[in-house]
Amino acid sequence: MDLKDIKAVIEIMRKNSISEFEMENQGFKIRLKRGANVIGLPPSSDESAHAPVFAATPSAVPTALPPAASVLNADAEIKSPMIGTFYRAPSPESAPYVEVGTEVGPDTVVCIIEAMKVMNEIKAEVKGVISKVLVENAKPVEYGQPMFKVRPS
Amino acid sequence: MNMDAEILTALRSSGAGSLSGTELAQRLGVSRAAVWARIEDLRALGYEITASPHGGYRLLSTPDVLHADDLLSRLGKTRVIGRDIRVFRETTSTNDIIEKLARDGVREGVVVFAESQTKGRGRLGRRWVSPRGAGLWFSILLRPVLRPHEATQLTIMAATALARAIREQTDFTLEVKWPNDILVGGRKVAGILTEPTAELDRIRHVVLGIGLDVNQAAGDFPPDLRRIATSLRAEAGRPFDRAELAVTVLRALDRDYLRLKEGQFEGLAAEWEQLCTTLGRDVTILLGSRRIRGRAESLDSEGALLVRTEHGRLERITGGDVTLAK
Numbered sequence: 001m002d003l004k005d006i007k008a009v010i011e012i013m014r015k016n017s018i019s020e021f022e023m024e025n026q027g028f029k030i031r032l033k034r035g036a037n038v039i040g041l042p043p044s045s046d047e048s049a050h051a052p053v054f055a056a057t058p059s060a061v062p063t064a065l066p067p068a069a070s071v072l073n074a075d076a077e078i079k080s081p082m083i084g085t086f087y088r089a090p091s092p093e094s095a096p097y098v099e100v101g102t103e104v105g106p107d108t109v110v111c112i113i114e115a116m117k118v119m120n121e122i123k124a125e126v127k128g129v130i131s132k133v134l135v136e137n138a139k140p141v142e143y144g145q146p147m148f149k150v151r152p153s
Numbered sequence: 154m155n156m157d158a159e160i161l162t163a164l165r166s167s168g169a170g171s172l173s174g175t176e177l178a179q180r181l182g183v184s185r186a187a188v189w190a191r192i193e194d195l196r197a198l199g200y201e202i203t204a205s206p207h208g209g210y211r212l213l214s215t216p217d218v219l220h221a222d223d224l225l226s227r228l229g230k231t232r233v234i235g236r237d238i239r240v241f242r243e244t245t246s247t248n249d250i251i252e253k254l255a256r257d258g259v260r261e262g263v264v265v266f267a268e269s270q271t272k273g274r275g276r277l278g279r280r281w282v283s284p285r286g287a288g289l290w291f292s293i294l295l296r297p298v299l300r301p302h303e304a305t306q307l308t309i310m311a312a313t314a315l316a317r318a319i320r321e322q323t324d325f326t327l328e329v330k331w332p333n334d335i336l337v338g339g340r341k342v343a344g345i346l347t348e349p350t351a352e353l354d355r356i357r358h359v360v361l362g363i364g365l366d367v368n369q370a371a372g373d374f375p376p377d378l379r380r381i382a383t384s385l386r387a388e389a390g391r392p393f394d395r396a397e398l399a400v401t402v403l404r405a406l407d408r409d410y411l412r413l414k415e416g417q418f419e420g421l422a423a424e425w426e427q428l429c430t431t432l433g434r435d436v437t438i439l440l441g442s443r444r445i446r447g448r449a450e451s452l453d454s455e456g457a458l459l460v461r462t463e464h465g466r467l468e469r470i471t472g473g474d475v476t477l478a479k
Binding site: 089090091093094095116117118119120121 | 157197198218220221222237239240241242243244250253254257258259260263265268
């Protein structure tokens with residue numbers, strides 16, 4: 001496989017909206033991956049291509065992507081308003097405020113962020129059903145870090 | 154106790170003297186660098202801690218914030234109330250948080266403070282105005298072995314303990330109005346809200362909520378409350394150390410709760426009767442649409458108010474709105 005062949009493969013990928021191409025033959029291995037702007041995927045790692053958080057806007061999602069991805073795309077995120085420690089319950093002895101499947105409203109407390117030794121109740125701010133818990137209990141969170149996914153209802 | 158609490162306890166016990174980093178590290182069983190990191194965090198919270206290469210660390214002042222570890226450190230060991238303390242920046246009502254802990258099976262004695270409450274409440278669905286950092290707004294989870302009709306005993310217990318604690322810190326003449334208000338100069342300075350959850354024949358748990366107006370200026374109260382509410386600062390003309398007050402109150406509550414548990418309600422009730430301004434006074438009680446007029450005579454063994462009506466009958470009052478005749 002020479003440069004001309006590679007160019008040809010790239011051309012085929014472009015025309016057919018193929019995002020990745022991988023080939024292995026007698027010790028020769030090539031992997032081609034196309035950038036974000038064409039199909040909307042960020043030009044970063046494999047990891048992010050699979051993470052629905054960063055998935056493309058629905059209009060740009062090629063039909064090849066599993067349908068689940070477009071459903072997840074519609075999920076809202078509850079983000080941390082501050083740097084601190086994430087707690088799912090008001091005390092280690094008590095049950096989490098919410099689990100996957102819990103219905104929440106704008107004023108439902110979903111977790112606690114402890115910052116400067118004070119516990120801050122964090123509200124959902126949206127209406128829906130918790131679809132994913134993204135942070136482990138008692139772990140640090142950054143400002144703006146997504147903590148929950150909420151499927152709007 | 155966690156490390157912050159241990160450091161503060163150690164620094165306080167050394168008083169005007171100071172403690173070297175090495176000494177602190179040895180006491181806590183950690184490295185000097187770890188001590189230094191904790192000291193830096195405490196400084197960020199507003200604790201004024203000096204460090205000198207020869208003298209070591211010294212605690213000069215404490216900020217006016219409620220800090221759970223510091224409260225635990227100052228409180229020292231209690232039997233039940235204050236075994237665990239949590240401080241929230243803001244919540245609807247601290248009673249709501251304790252109610253959740255109660256339903257989740259948390260053991261009794263945990264105390265939740267909030268620096269402000271958005272829906273602080275009193276008896277009969279009334280609001281309790283709880284501005285940020287001005288008072289002590291807190292609730293306690295209790296699991297007493299009592300029958301449902303005995304829940305008023307807890308209100309009486311709390312009022313007695315609260316009044317004693319306030320007296321330790323002030324020279325006020327306090328009055329207790331049955332069942333749950335503490336007054337100074339005829340105006341309310343603290344209130345107690347007892348919210349029991351009971352089965353048919355036993356109490357499952359009680360959320361004991363307390364609101365104590367500490368450092369509001371007289372003008373801080375909403376206009377409709379100025380005639381009936383006051384704060385310790387407004388009465389004494391000086392601000393109070395909220396953390397010190399908090400631990401004094403918790404200690405008093407812990408002591409009196411044990412008295413109650415040991416079946417000594419009568420002793421508590423006697424102390425309460427000394428403080429109570431309702432007894433011996435002409436009162437009007439509103440019970441829904443019913444109005445009872447009479448003279449408050451005494452407290453019965455369950456904490457109910459016994460009122461001799463204008464018709465000479467003795468009425469046993471367990472709820473309603475009591476107004477004292479002037």
